[in-house]
Amino acid sequence: MWGGPTSTPPPTPPPTGTPDPxxxxxxxxxxxxxxxxxxxxxxxxxxxxxxxxxxxxLRPGGGPSxxxxxxxxxxxxxxxxxxxxxxxxxxxxxxxxxxxxxEPLPDPRRSDVDEWGRSEHMxxxxxxxxxxxxxxxxxxxWEHMDRIPADGGALLVANHAAAVPSDAxxxxxxxxxxMGRPVYGLADHFFKSVPVVGTLWARNGGVVAQPDNxxxxxxEQRQLALVFPEGTKGPAKTYQERYRLRRFGRGGFVEIAMxxxxxxxxxxxxxxxESMPTVARVPAVAKALGLPYFxxxxxxxxxxxxxxxxxxxxxxxxxxxxxxxFDVPPDQDRYSRSRIMDASEEIRQSIQAALxxxxxxxxxxxxx
Amino acid sequence: xxRRVLVTGLGTFWGGRLAQxxxxxxxxxxxxxxxxxxxxxxxxxxxYVRSDENYSILSRIVSATRVDTIVHTFLVVDSTQVSGRQLxxxxxxxxxxxxxxxxxxxxxxxxxxxxxxxxxxxxxxxDPRWFTETMSRKATPRTRIERSLLEVEGxxxxxxxxxxxxxxxxxxxxxxxxxxxxxxxSKALRLPAVPSVLGFDPGFQLVHEDDVVRSLLFAIGxxxxxxxxxAGDGLLPWSETARICGKPTIPLPFVATNLAAEPLRRLGxxxxxxxxxxxxxxxxxxxxxxxxxxxxxxxTSAGAADAFIQAVRLRKTVGDRDSEYRYEEDVEQFFRHSPxxxxxxxxx
Numbered sequence: 089m090w091g092g093p094t095s096t097p098p099p100t101p102p103p104t105g106t107p108d109p110x111x112x113x114x115x116x117x118x119x120x121x122x123x124x125x126x127x128x129x130x131x132x133x134x135x136x137x138x139x140x141x142x143x144x145x146l147r148p149g150g151g152p153s154x155x156x157x158x159x160x161x162x163x164x165x166x167x168x169x170x171x172x173x174x175x176x177x178x179x180x181x182x183x184x185x186x187x188x189x190x191e192p193l194p195d196p197r198r199s200d201v202d203e204w205g206r207s208e209h210m211x212x213x214x215x216x217x218x219x220x221x222x223x224x225x226x227x228x229x230w231e232h233m234d235r236i237p238a239d240g241g242a243l244l245v246a247n248h249a250a251a252v253p254s255d256a257x258x259x260x261x262x263x264x265x266x267m268g269r270p271v272y273g274l275a276d277h278f279f280k281s282v283p284v285v286g287t288l289w290a291r292n293g294g295v296v297a298q299p300d301n302x303x304x305x306x307x308e309q310r311q312l313a314l315v316f317p318e319g320t321k322g323p324a325k326t327y328q329e330r331y332r333l334r335r336f337g338r339g340g341f342v343e344i345a346m347x348x349x350x351x352x353x354x355x356x357x358x359x360x361x362e363s364m365p366t367v368a369r370v371p372a373v374a375k376a377l378g379l380p381y382f383x384x385x386x387x388x389x390x391x392x393x394x395x396x397x398x399x400x401x402x403x404x405x406x407x408x409x410x411x412x413x414f415d416v417p418p419d420q421d422r423y424s425r426s427r428i429m430d431a432s433e434e435i436r437q438s439i440q441a442a443l444x445x446x447x448x449x450x451x452x453x454x455x456x
Numbered sequence: 457x458x459r460r461v462l463v464t465g466l467g468t469f470w471g472g473r474l475a476q477x478x479x480x481x482x483x484x485x486x487x488x489x490x491x492x493x494x495x496x497x498x499x500x501x502x503x504y505v506r507s508d509e510n511y512s513i514l515s516r517i518v519s520a521t522r523v524d525t526i527v528h529t530f531l532v533v534d535s536t537q538v539s540g541r542q543l544x545x546x547x548x549x550x551x552x553x554x555x556x557x558x559x560x561x562x563x564x565x566x567x568x569x570x571x572x573x574x575x576x577x578x579x580x581x582x583d584p585r586w587f588t589e590t591m592s593r594k595a596t597p598r599t600r601i602e603r604s605l606l607e608v609e610g611x612x613x614x615x616x617x618x619x620x621x622x623x624x625x626x627x628x629x630x631x632x633x634x635x636x637x638x639x640x641x642s643k644a645l646r647l648p649a650v651p652s653v654l655g656f657d658p659g660f661q662l663v664h665e666d667d668v669v670r671s672l673l674f675a676i677g678x679x680x681x682x683x684x685x686x687a688g689d690g691l692l693p694w695s696e697t698a699r700i701c702g703k704p705t706i707p708l709p710f711v712a713t714n715l716a717a718e719p720l721r722r723l724g725x726x727x728x729x730x731x732x733x734x735x736x737x738x739x740x741x742x743x744x745x746x747x748x749x750x751x752x753x754x755x756t757s758a759g760a761a762d763a764f765i766q767a768v769r770l771r772k773t774v775g776d777r778d779s780e781y782r783y784e785e786d787v788e789q790f791f792r793h794s795p796x797x798x799x800x801x802x803x804x
Contacts, residue, residue: 195690195756198699203691203740204585205659280581280737283655283710300584300591 204272204305205290211270214292215261222261226254226359226404229456230262235408236353238267241306242411243345244314246355247333247439248322250364251383254399255357259314259406260293272305274298274315278380299344306348307418317341317432324381327365331358331447333440339432342414346428349418351411354435356442359404362453403456407442458485460564461676462523464511464554465530466504467493469637470571473669474529475502481673488521490514491530494783501792504783509542510549515557518565525567525676528554531608533573535601536640536726547604548611555615558622567623569675570612574630574661574685574741576605579733585659585691586742589628589683599729616681623681627671630687630741631734633760634665635767640726645761646768647725650698651717651735654707658738659691664755664763674751684749685741688757694735700758701765710736 201207222228236242244263249255260271273289274297280286286294295301297315305311316322317336325334345352366383374382387395412435416423450456461478465471466489478484479500487502489495492509495502507513518526532538532546551570558565577583578593597603609626616624631641644651663686671686698705708716713736717727743753755763791797 193689193753193756194759194762196700196758196762197690197692197696198758199693199696201659201693201696203659205691205693277581283653285655286581287655287657295585296581296583298582298584300586300588304586 206293207291210291228404231407241310241350244353248316248318249360251366251385253323254363255360271312302344306350320380330361336432336436339428342428342431346414351413353411354409356407358446359402362402363399460486460523461525462488467491470529472497498781510545511553518557522564528570535728551608569625574628579737579739586740588742625675626683630661633764637665649706650703652705653735656736657693661687662757662760663688664760684746687741687743690757691740700761
């Protein structure tokens, strides 16, 4: 602990026979006397099998299924020889609950804001407001959405465009409505420091793009996370440079996916570039305001101040590419830099190729 | 032989509460409390020693009493109560003397527990959502309290490395709420309207005062060395914390926030600069390591806020019942040392 960041403190001795000491329910709730502090807690008998047997034994309809021999055997072994085994097996109510299972603490929450600041209520409202934009204005069309895993963590990686990026809401909205899975959008910490915007962003699934956050989302919570490896260099590029991908950072997204043991799902988006094209950048204003970039957009020229927020109705096409998995063990401290950079470049190339392919087939910016 | 425990900051809320809890433990043979002020809670057998704020007499006490455990609760984490100079004396010089005494030749100390604060992580937009114990802060400290706590933690680390035979436990606490504790944070939540920063609604993590005392007790003992975050489960938006407390929020402007807080400070509302940062960006600290060590919390973040506001409501009706105790040296000495007092199980 004190010497370096990797060492861990000596844990309390795990109860014998428990396969995973971290999976066992904590057991201090029942112990209240003054003696609990220095004495070792007595190891109580195997909790892990109890919980697993509960999963199987408490199936609606009662009793293990016919083919489930192992579960039945374990089940009978676990019971302390009750007088009527079969009737106990069929009446799950009488099963003794493990005494060590802690009571869930009272948690008088008043909102549904999760630990990342995302609120499903807020998201639902945002989806309802955004639906007309998604369906009528951008007329978003997806290809191969089925390539996005229906469960488990995955890192979605897309190209990034438009002065005020229009791709992130479209991708998040599409996946959430079609697949019913929340998507967390990883973005620059700059958002978090902007009043109002930062709060709305967080409530709608925005998370600071930070390796520890991404790891927790992907590995521990098995969620979908969307990231734009180009960062602000993507939306900052001008109209002349459209659909030409910028450097994919330092390949941090690959490293995180490796560490989290999740696939990277590359996504190519066509249409965002034209929804709010940047004509020129004004670095002086950006510097004065502390912004990553300050664009003069075609929308501003055409619509005046309203153009700062109004998109052109470009036709959106989103293509999901084959997920990329990495043949490396998760949870390593370090991964080969060359493998990371190679994989990152490969993913960049595949998105770039998909973009060129989609642009070849596009007849009109507005009608697809 | 039972434990011989020395508690610093006996006159503070935490020192008093901890000493009370230690007295109830039959394994603890001796409790010695050090402070510049007299204890504010009723204690049965704790020996109170008055010292100066930076504990220059500590090494004499350690060698005379042969304590094996030191619990350092006397770290100031609230910058509104003390001057910068006093803060430095108490936190930095006090800790330095404490460790000098504990590491002196022939020292009997085998266990040191230090109560630090999650303030050492800071609060910036670059922060991870959850700080684990091994992560370092993302920006240089701006306030004196953060600087002094970082210095203290440096001493703790040095001491732990230099004295591998001593079990050193450092606990970092998030914002504490509870029925009896009074901090700028809890005072802010007792105002008719709770200050916030316009446009920000950060996640707050809270811990109940009882869980704080229990975690300090838990940290005493073998096999607990290392750094642990102590915080309830859950990250509550500040607006929700206010809603649990049944208070509206009064937003301060997001530019020149510190300036705007000045009139409130004049009105007697304590708003330390650390709180302003927290009201913008919030902070989550990962409490899983302590749980894995075997500690169980009795309150979540929301539960702590709820317990706090229930106590506030009760106090509004029946008044404060805890403030009746006054330390009288003669009386305390009499009960502890007079041969006339019969003691259980103590062969006279």
